[in-house]
Amino acid sequence: MSGFSVTSRSSSKAGQPWYGRRGFDEWSLGAILTLGIIGLFICVVLPIYTLLSKSVENKDGDFIGLANFVQFFETPSLFSSISNSLFIALLSTVIVTSLAFLTAYGISRTRIPFKGLFRIVLVLPILAPSLLPAISLVYLFGNQGILKDVLMGASIYGPIGIVIGSCFWTFPHALMIMLTALANTDARLYESAEVLGASPMRTFFTITLPAAKYGIISVAFVVFTLVITDFGVPKVIGGQFNVLATDIYKQVIGQQNFEMGATVSMILLLPAILTFITDRWLQRRQSALLTSRAVPWTPPIRKVVDKAFFALMIVVCVVILGVIAMAVYASLVTFWPYNQTLSFKNYNFDLMDGGGWDSYWNSIQLATYTALIGTGFIFFQSYLVEKLAGFKLLKWFFHLFAILPLAVPGLVLGLAYIFFFNAPNNPLNGIYGTMTILVVCTISHFYTVCHLTATTALKQIDSEFESVSASLKVPQIVTFWRVSLPVCMPAVLDIASYLFVNAMTTVSAVVFLYSYNTSLASVAVLNMDDAGDIAPAAAMAVMIMLTCMVARLVHWLLGNVILKHTQHWRQR
Amino acid sequence: MTQKSLMKRLSILAGIATVSIATQAAQTELTVYTAVEAEDLKKYAARFNEEHPEIKINWVRDSTGIVTAKLLAEKSNPQADVVWGLAATSLMLLKNEGMLQSYKPEGYDALSSKFKDTSADPVWTGMDAWIAAVCYNTVEAGKLGLPKPTSWADLTNPVYKDHIIMPNPNSSGTGFLDVSSWLQIFGEDKGWEYMDGLHNNISRYTHSGSKPCKLAASGEIPIGISFAFRAAKSKKSGAPLDIVFPTEGLGWDMEATSIIKGTDKLEAAQTLVDWTVSKKANEMYNEGYAVVAMPGIAKPVEFFPENAESLMIDNDFEWTAANRVEILAKWQERYDSKSEAK
Amino acid sequence: MSNKAYLELNNIDQMFGTYQALKNVSLNIKEGEFVCFLGPSGCGKTSLLRIIAGLDTPTSGSILQAGKDITYAPVNHRDFGIVFQSYALFPNLTVADNIAYGLVSKKFSANDRRVRVTELLATVGMSGSEGRYPAQLSGGQQQRVALARALATSPGLLLLDEPLSALDARVRAHLRQEIKQLQEKLGVTTIMVTHDQEEALTMADQIVVMNQGVIEQIGTPQDVYAKPNTPFVAEFVGEMNFLSAEVSGVGVMQSAGLTLRCDQSSHLTIGDPAQLAIRPEDVRFQTEGEEDNKMNAKVLHLEFLGSRMRALLELENHERPILADISMNEMAELNLIQGQSVVCQLPHDRLHVFGGKA
Structure with missing residues (x-):
């Protein structure tokens, strides 16, 4: 048998059909993947590159090396923004990380009641634009604030306000990462510790904390980046306390100094990239940790501990609800503080800056397009990256481009989009000032998390589905439609809802890109606050929050009612 | 934006050359950048449309700094057709960048000299102080x-x-x-x-x-x-x-009007600017501003001092x-x- | 060897970077044969299967199926059904939809599909499970559904990638028989990848033993077991004792202090190093008649294995102890106990001789 006469190797190559070993199926999907890469290249890589080159150019577009950076570091007021930014970001990071750890611990490691309810309340801030807490703080602690005396004469306008506001809106992000980190502890470790007679304290420091280590580090980096790149909160409540993010805004909007804006952007990119690299590194470490199968752990009854955590939960929830309630109340007061009768006067947005009710409908439109187009594009591209055979180099590039947006703050991306898409020699400059650029920018901005969500879900389905269907001569796209998509439906809904909510609440990227007929609700909040119409700004923020709540409710209904019907295969 | 136009834009995005399907509507649309207070914009447009219903105004309203920055940012690819109601000092900045179309509107001569671009080829016209x-x-x-x-x-x-x-x-x-x-x-x-x-x-x-x-x-x-x-x-x-x-x-400072150089709707832009210096427009400005460009129009405005003009420095x-x-x-x-x- | 090969693999090489996963693999498979690729993990058996399926492309070499060159044919241009270790059943589709999955594209009418599904379910012994979902089935049942799905389009070739390794021992033994019977009934040419020698021995018509990217031996289960070509095959298939030795004469080997007679080995000359191998069950204790290769031994250890007893023997004049299996019947007569001395024999016709050092 094995002694079969040797056939010439070259003759076998001659038998290769013109399309190679890939069928039409794979080639066309490969072409779509290529289009996806080109799309990401245009929407992420090129704008960033343009921004980078702007930072080393003068107003006339001549290359001047690092002169802009030298100028930045020589301007004391600009330079002081760095230390301000660092201070705010570090303080917020410490506060949010510890609070998130404690609350996540309360949810996953204690026996307190109402965990589901607490969880819902704790993530509420994610549904509101980051400006909402800042506006609310004005009403709580401003000069006419109802709790002004609590500050004992200190002003809310400045670092105190920025830190509280930042903590409020970054907290849910931190909590969600922390919950995941704490969810993965092996009961067997706790049992061993108990058998070995370790004290609860010792168990905490030797098991609980180390297991959550990567989660904690990850949270710290994420919060740090979110805070240092956010300009909404410092803009509203920062007073004279300048931070890097508001500097960019001022350089560009106030002084028309685009080159300096680009320069500050590059500086802002540094912590973001550092975070990004650390996070990538951690993820690799963490996934190695989680390979073994853990036994779920049921927390013991610890009366004192449970009571303490219950109290903590109550306090945190009251603060969150209080901040939200204050914004809602303020939006309903006719003329704060002199006419406290309730009315919807402040919801008459058409008389204010910011684009009126049109901006609200524009936001709905943006969020809907972003959710539909974004989810479709991201999920299908992730599917191709995960499940299409071959095209290794393309996939590598795709993954790189898909991860990149995580390292680019919205403010930087928005600025990059102006430079890139408004260049007269760019054939795509027709989309400048349209809804399209807002949709493209928003999808790009939030690409990474969606891509990773999709990838994670896709990784969980059997890698042999495509091989099986190919062997059954079923085109891969049919298998995508009949199997992969339905199986990943929960993840698809997550992505859509994530995109919708973020498109509703985001300010940072789109603030540079909206135009007369595409003004947005979130930007309107900023502009109304800017013009001193704080109550209407609160009203619009409340509208955004309510809309996001409705979106989440729809998501929940789809996930729990409709999907339950179509996903009963999940039950045994 | 309609779904149709989104699709159109997407097709541009996809690199498919599409012939512009913008059919010449009966109405000309002008993109007008302004720093006029938001609550007055509807009134301004409505008054103008009483006489010129054929021109539709699309406002881009923001504070003076932002509008100026936007205009400068878009210098190489201007989006605005007309600026109506922006600080004269900002317009001078734009003038130096060569972004403004020189135009002497009808009724220009009737305005007080304080409110005029005194250069030979005027590019801006004042509205009110x-x-x-x-x-x-x-x-x-x-x-x-x-x-x-x-x-x-x-x-x-x-x-x-x-x-x-x-x-x-x-x-x-x-x-x-x-x-x-x-x-x-x-x-x-x-x-x-x-x-x-x-x-x-x-x-x-x-x-x-x-x-x-x-x-x-x-x-x-x-x-x-x-x-x-x-x-x-x-x-x-x-x-x-x-x-x-x-x-x-x-x-x-004064609020002033100007046409952006390179607009493809010059005729409509000129019609608008002509109207902005008209008597009717000046009367409208006077509803909020005590000092307006056309002499003899201004009536006292509630809560303004009657001698407002005399209090103004010689700027x-x-x-x-x-x-x-x-x-x-x-x-x-x-x-x-x-x-x-x- | 065969007059008509259904599947021909010619000089297949597979490189992953600098690592050579397959080295010059050639193999012919006859129509209707059940072939097992057997070897430890990393031996290249799965790589070979994936090349046959078209999931990977060989670096060089060619594959012919039914006379047609399919070396570079896309997966969906080939004619095979496949069952993976994970079964890869579509979780959101019912059993019926899973089985009918490939029938849709074959332009079966809805009714034909239903008939075919019923027929296949009957074939794999799962009639009436049409409406159930994979998650509601046991591992063995999922295995059957996967098999039915792979067979639904009546492929010319059935590929099984470690199909039984995820099941527990009892189910595995049972399914082994069923798959074999089904294959015989349908007559479909089948290739199964496995690392379990018992599975290969019980199911295959031909076993292809692979190691480090090369084929060590191709043969019937009996051949492979009784006449291993290489020490690797000898050790991997069944149990084997090895003694290093040197050729000291025609049909005579010297291993430490032992002089052993064995069958003439053509390619060895006097002074060559060699390895002698014997299976534990071939060590004899009832030694009437033949006098060759007898020696004294001491029972170091006894291990009860249910149907037999395994003894660790220290041979006289030899430092390397060997294993011997003794049937319980024989044991009843011998009555061995630990520490006892006994006479044993390594019959010359059961001694395998391999050239080279261990």
């Missing part, structure tokens, strides 16, 4: 025992420490006219000295020119340096405000425009960082 004013919240000032200021100099009195808000000249046209007027009233050195003193009393600088008055109206701060139009509006809406017109003289716009960058840089260096100066 926009004058500085101080909003003083009687209720909050009463609680804090703050006397009512009457002059700019009064505001440096240490009793006002942390009780004054003014707009940041880097982003607000109002802020800039304040600063440039102080430099003209007190002279350069004294002017900066004055601002040093004022800075000690400033609680914070806002981005927008109307915000200080709105904050004063809501009691967030007792004293807000703003402009007369906003002050009158806030007082009218029931805020416990007194409007102070400092005795040394009032800085002012040297050429000097202001020429020194704008330096003034702003110097201002920023001195005051734009709390950690430094406070």
Whole structure:
């Protein structure tokens, strides 16, 4: 048998059909993947590159090396923004990380009641634009604030306000990462510790904390980046306390100094990239940790501990609800503080800056397009990256481009989009000032998390589905439609809802890109606050929050009612 | 935006060459950039459309700094057709960049010379004057025992420490006219000295020119340096405000109109600009502004002093425009960082 | 060897970077044969299967199926059904939809599909499970559904990638028989990848033993077991004792202090190093008649294995102890106990001789 006469190797190559070993199926999907890469290249890589080159150019577009950076570091007021930014970001990071750890611990490691309810309340801030807490703080602690005396004469306008506001809106992000980190502890470790007679304290420091280590580090980096790149909160409540993010805004909007804006952007990119690299590194470490199968752990009854955590939960929830309630109340007061009768006067947005009710409908439109187009594009591209055979180099590039947006703050991306898409020699400059650029920018901005969500879900389905269907001569796209998509439906809904909510609440990227007929609700909040119409700004923020709540409710209904019907295969 | 136009844009995105399907509608649409107060925009458009229903105005409204920045950003690919209601100092900046279309509108000669671009090929036309004013919240000032200021100099009195808000000249046209007027009233050195003193009393600088008055109206701060139009509006809406017109003289800027060079709807743009200097338009400006471009039109406006025009300083716009960058840089260096100066 | 090969693999090489996963693999498979690729993990058996399926492309070499060159044919241009270790059943589709999955594209009418599904379910012994979902089935049942799905389109070739390794021992033994019977009934040419020698021995018509990217031996289960070509095969298939030795004469080997007679080995000359190998069950204790290769041994250890007893023997004049399996019947007569001395024999016709050092 094995002694079969040797056939010439070259003759076998001659038998290769013109399309190679890939069928039409794979080639066309490969072409779509290529289009996806080109799309990401245009929407992420090129704008960033343009921004980078702007930072080393003068107003006339001549290359001047690092002169802009030298100028930045020589301007004391600009330079002081760095230390301000660092201070705010570090303080917020410490506060949010510890609070998130404690609350996540309360949810996953204690026996307190109402965990589901607490969880819902704790993530509420994610549904509101980051400006909402800042506006609310004005009403709580401003000069006419109802709790002004609590500050004992200190002003809310400045670092105190920025830190509280930042903590409020970054907290849910931190909590969600922390919950995941704490969810993965092996009961067997706790049992061993108990058998070995370790004290609860010792168990905490030797098991609980180390297991959550990567989660904690990850949270710290994420919060740090979110805070240092956010300009909404410092803009509203920062007073004279300048931070890097508001500097960019001022350089560009106030002084028309685009080159300096680009320069500050590059500086802002540094912590973001550092975070990004650390996070990538951690993820690799963490996934190695989680390979073994853990036994779920049921927390013991610890009366004192449970009571303490219950109290903590109550306090945190009251603060969150209080901040939200204050914004809602303020939006309903006719003329704060002199006419406290309730009315919807402040919801008459058409008389204010910011684009009126049109901006609200524009936001709905943006969020809907972003959710539909974004989810479709991201999920299908992730599917191709995960499940299409071959095209290794393309996939590598795709993954790189898909991860990149995580390292680019919205403010930087928005600025990059102006430079890139408004260049007269760019054939795509027709989309400048349209809804399209807002949709493209928003999808790009939030690409990474969606891509990773999709990838994670896709990784969980059997890698042999495509091989099986190919062997059954079923085109891969049919298998995508009949199997992969339905199986990943929960993840698809997550992505859509994530995109919708973020498109509703985001300010940072789109603030540079909206135009007369595409003004947005979130930007309107900023502009109304800017013009001193704080109550209407609160009203619009409340509208955004309510809309996001409705979106989440729809998501929940789809996930729990409709999907339950179509996903009963999940039950045994 | 409609689904159809989105699809169209997407097809452009996909690199598919599409022939523009914009059918020439009966209505011409003009993109008009403005810093006019938001609540007045509908009125402006409606009055204009009474006479010219064939032209539709698409407003892009933002504060002076932002509109100026936007226009500059879009220099190589302008989006606006017309600017209607932007600070003249900003328009001068754009003029220097060669972005404005020279045009002498019908009725140009009838305007008072203060409101005209006096160069041979005028590019902008003034509408109305926009004058500085101080909003003083009687209720909050009463609680804090703050006397009512009457002059700019009064505001440096240490009793006002942390009780004054003014707009940041880097982003607000109002802020800039304040600063440039102080430099003209007190002279350069004294002017900066004055601002040093004022800075000690400033609680914070806002981005927008109307915000200080709105904050004063809501009691967030007792004293807000703003402009007369906003002050009158806030007082009218029931805020416990007194409007102070400092005795040394009032800085002012004018709102002006211009056509952006390169617009493909020049004819419609000219029609609009012609209307903006018309008698009817001036009467409309007068509903909010005490001083307008066409002589003999202005009637007294509620809460404005009758002698408003005489209180206005003799503003040297050429000097202001020429020194704008330096003034702003110097201002920023001195005051734009709390950690430094406070 | 065969007059008509259904599947021909010619000089297949597979490189992953600098690592050579397959080295010059050639193999012919006759129509209707059940072939097992057997070897430890990393031996290249799965790589070979994936090349046959078209999931990977060989670096060089060619594959012919039914006379047609399919070396570079896309997966969906080939004619095979496949069952993976994970079964890869579509979780959101019912059993019926899973089985009918490939029938849709074959332009079966809905009714034909239903008939075919019923028929296949009957074939794999799962009639009436049409409406159930994979998650509601046991591992063995999922295995059957996967098999039915792979067979639904009546492929010319059935590929099984470690199909039984995820099941527990009892189910595995049972399914082994069923798959074999089904294959015989349908007559479909089948290739199964496995690392379990017992599975290969019980199911295959031909076993292809692979190691480090090369084929060590191709043969029937009996051949492979009784006449291993290489020490690797000898050790991997079944149990084997090895003694290093040197050729000391024609049909005579010297291993430490032992002189052993064995069958003439053609390619070895006197002085060559060699390895002698014997299976534990071939060590004899009832030694009437033959006198060759007898020796004294000491029972170091006894291990009860249910149907037999395994003894660890220390041979006289040899430092390397060997294993011997003794049936319980024989044990009843011998009555061995630990520490006892006994006479044993390594029959010359059961001694395997391999050239070279261990």
